[in-house]
Amino acid sequence: MHIAWTSFLIAFVVLLFVPGPDFVLVTGNAMRGSRAGWVTAAGVTCGLMVHACLATLGLSALVAAAPAAMTAVKLLGAAYLGYLGFSTLRRARAAAPAPGEPVVPDRSLRALFLRGVLGDVLNPKVMLLFLTLVPQAIDPHAPAMPQAALLSGVVVAGFALFWSLVVPLARSISGLLAAPRRRRVFERGCGVALIGMAAAVAGS
Numbered sequence: 001m002h003i004a005w006t007s008f009l010i011a012f013v014v015l016l017f018v019p020g021p022d023f024v025l026v027t028g029n030a031m032r033g034s035r036a037g038w039v040t041a042a043g044v045t046c047g048l049m050v051h052a053c054l055a056t057l058g059l060s061a062l063v064a065a066a067p068a069a070m071t072a073v074k075l076l077g078a079a080y081l082g083y084l085g086f087s088t089l090r091r092a093r094a095a096a097p098a099p100g101e102p103v104v105p106d107r108s109l110r111a112l113f114l115r116g117v118l119g120d121v122l123n124p125k126v127m128l129l130f131l132t133l134v135p136q137a138i139d140p141h142a143p144a145m146p147q148a149a150l151l152s153g154v155v156v157a158g159f160a161l162f163w164s165l166v167v168p169l170a171r172s173i174s175g176l177l178a179a180p181r182r183r184r185v186f187e188r189g190c191g192v193a194l195i196g197m198a199a200a201v202a203g204s
Contacts, residue, residue, distance in 0.1 A: 003147060008137035012155060015129060016162055021081050021197045022126075025119055026163060028088060028190040029112055030170035031183070037170060039109045041163035043116020048159055050121050052152035055130035056145060074124045078202035084119060085194030092187035130155065 022044045030037025054060045062069075120126055134151045138144055 002139045002142075003151065004137040004139075008133065008151065008154075011133055011136075012158060015133070016158060020125065021084075021123060021194060022116075022120055023166070024190050024193050024197070025084065025116065026166060027170045028187065030167045031174045031186065034167065034171050035109060036112055037167040039112045040116040041160075041167055043113040044120045045116075045156065045160050045163065046113075047117045047120025047123075048126065048156045050117075051126050051130050052149075052156050055127075055134060056148045056152050060127050060131055073122070073127070075202060076122055078198045080118060080122045081194050081198035084115065085191045085196075085198060088187055088191035088194060092184045092191060 026037060026040050026044060029040040051060065130152060133155070134148055137151055138147045
């Protein structure tokens with residue numbers, strides 16, 4: 001079995017550092033507190049695992065091959081990103097928390113986890129990432145499913161490692177946003193970015 005590891009890893013690293021909705025969501029919540037950031041990152045990673053399983057089983061390919069189904073996924077994902085964006089803008093109007101580690105209720109943590117999962121599962125670009133990146137590295141002369149499972153697992157593990165670096169980094173610079181005005185500007189920027197990504201997904 002000869003998997004094209006070099007081209008696969010190079011392409012994956014490039015895609016890893018291209019900011020997307022998940023990045024905006026994780027960093028924005030990490031600025032609110034470490035727990036919020038870690039819980040959101042865990043939710044996003046679980047969403048990636050869903051995509052990895054679907055891609056390995058071939059279900060994502062079937063959805064992508066059906067124009068109506070792909071359009072429905074795209075519009076649903078765009079609507080959810082838009083909802084997250086407007087929710088972030090609405091939160092930015094509220095008073096910013098005081099410097100330090102904000103207390104995030106358990107119910108809010110569950111909501112952040114679910115937002116991370118749904119934000120990733122409903123992102124058609126993540127689905128296409130698995131459908132374009134993984135198949136190109138598979139050895140056509142060997143069984144496809146074990147290779148797809150291995151490569152998809154590498155994608156999930158790579159993103160998990162990436163989030164383990166992003167969350168502490170976001171927390172380390174959160175002091176710059178201690179002032180309520182700066183925090184509101186940051187959250188508004190996150191909200192606008194999510195709405196812009198929603199428009200891009202819907203129009204693609």
